[in-house]
Amino acid sequence: MKINRAYRYELKPNVAQRILLAQHAGTARFAYNWGLARRITLYEAEKKSTNAIAQHRELNQLKQTEFPWMYEVSKCAPQEALRDLDKAFKNFFRGLKLGQKVGFPRFKKKGQDDSFRLTGAIKVNGKAVQLPRLGVIRLKEEPWIRGRILSATVSREADRWFVSLACEVEIPDPAPVLGPIVGIDVGLNHFAVLSDGTKVEAPKPLDKFLKRLRRLSKKHSRKQKGSTNRKKSALALARLHRRIRNIRQDFLHKLTTNLAKTKSEIVMEDLNVRGMMRNGSLARHIADVGWGEFRRQLGYKTAWYGSKLTLVHRFYPSSKTCSACGYVREELPLSVREWDCPSCGVHHDRDHNAAKNLKNYAKGIA
Template sequence: MGRKVGYPKFRRRHDRRDSFRLDNSSGTIRLLLDGSDSRFPGKARHIVLPRIGAVRLKEKPVRRKKGGVKTRFPQGRILHATVSREADRWFVSVTVEEEIPDPTPPKGPAAGIDLGLNSFATKAEEAGGVTQIEAPKPLAKRLRLLQRRQRAHSRKEKGSKNRQKSALRLARLHRKIRNIRLDFLHKRTTELVRTHPVIAIEDLNVAGMLKNDRLARHIADVGWGTFRALLEAKAKLRGARIVKAGRFEPTSKTCSSCGYVLPELPLSVRAWTCPACGTHHDRDVNAAK
């Protein structure tokens, strides 16, 4: 026997995420880029959806770069489209089937990445260069505003128009915080896989670290889990290789010059001197190396 199902749970319309998926088995979904479709004359920057028709897109079909014009829209066979709403904006995500050539590994030195909270990441290159990457921390910068809007929303009468307006203002702020974080993570991961053929990262237990009441909000604000997921996905497309250090490997306690391992290194200690070779280490820089 399976698990006990129990009584049905009724859902209100406001409890669910506004999204639906449309299949393209009949070939109805298509992108109109130049207005040459005879069934939709003059329609450019549109997507045709079943039972909905042609919907104009906010995004421009091409972007101009120094090397020429490159399309933003997919060129392969469309499998399905997912329409979703975030606050007061609607988005369409299109899944396509497309042939992708084997990637050419990027040229450059190997790099080691140590994630942290004071600095988002410390990058140590094989050639010897060290770079500190700072995170925007959008939640920390807007936390007081978020708390103020949440308190204002909780005081509105349920079912009122003012509560709907308050919910929309709150959703817009959440969307802005998320977009700032994602923009930063996308830019940094793209830069890394374009310039380094081999990238070494820590295999952190992010889900377990989020159970720490003191650090959970700070870890979620910088997006360690999303950073690693994006880095691994983009590395496959770019031909870069990801090397993971073991979860329990003492990277911070191991001297990058001679290999000596400290017996203990509390989290509060940010710098230490190796008793074997006398090299002075910054904790994060040493772990990255």
């Protein structure tokens, strides 16, 4: 079967290439913001909409007179940015029709949204990648690329540049995993409790570096805007955020890969993570563990490795149901971590009991 897989590597550009990379990112950001402003103005004035193709034609006409500096970069950078904007509007209007809360497209900011996408002649030669208008840029490691390269997305994180190569890969249909069915209950005391009793602890990098993050943030706020010291402070802050994100992603990738390769079916609740993030007391802790990213990675990795992901409705009473006899309690406050079944007398750990009920749901016992 054919799948889309991305290979991400760190670039090792020289000074001239760094300048050119920044120009591409700035042009893509400008095109996106220009297109968003034009769409807003058009709708307010004429109640009409437009699309990426029409906006790209309009921008090409303006490049000759108002934006001649755009000829210094690849035409793909602004073109793909306008396509991303068009996709953002389609997602927004689709969300309105389906009653889902999808945010209105927002303007991009320099230093936060430094990325662009290229298509066309993209090649990988040894420890280097060849990109349109950018030429050959060295990589920090030997790439391992399979399949046909569709596009290259270049992004900046703090002071480092990365390239993500999206490829169409032909892989054999995976053989079904012969492992057991497992129910997973995610939480904050333990990142995940499995139905077999295994408890997985999250690294919680944000909580670990929170004191240092607050200190750097306060230090940054005191710097004079536009000064060199403020730029240095912003760089130190960005590096810490990158380190926190890398620790979290490393943990999630290793855990999801292991589960997808060893379990025939993974059962978990379809939690409303976005809604739970509105809780001011729990929002930071929920964001730190990454429940949404955990579910997203399991979604595509189970398809890759031959296992199955089953999502149970979020209102299924997995915690309140006795996994031994099926008795359902009327109420079970979040503060209650252990309880005894009034029907059969079995003592339950809240999270482990929920995981076993999710497993029973997949087997048709619940």
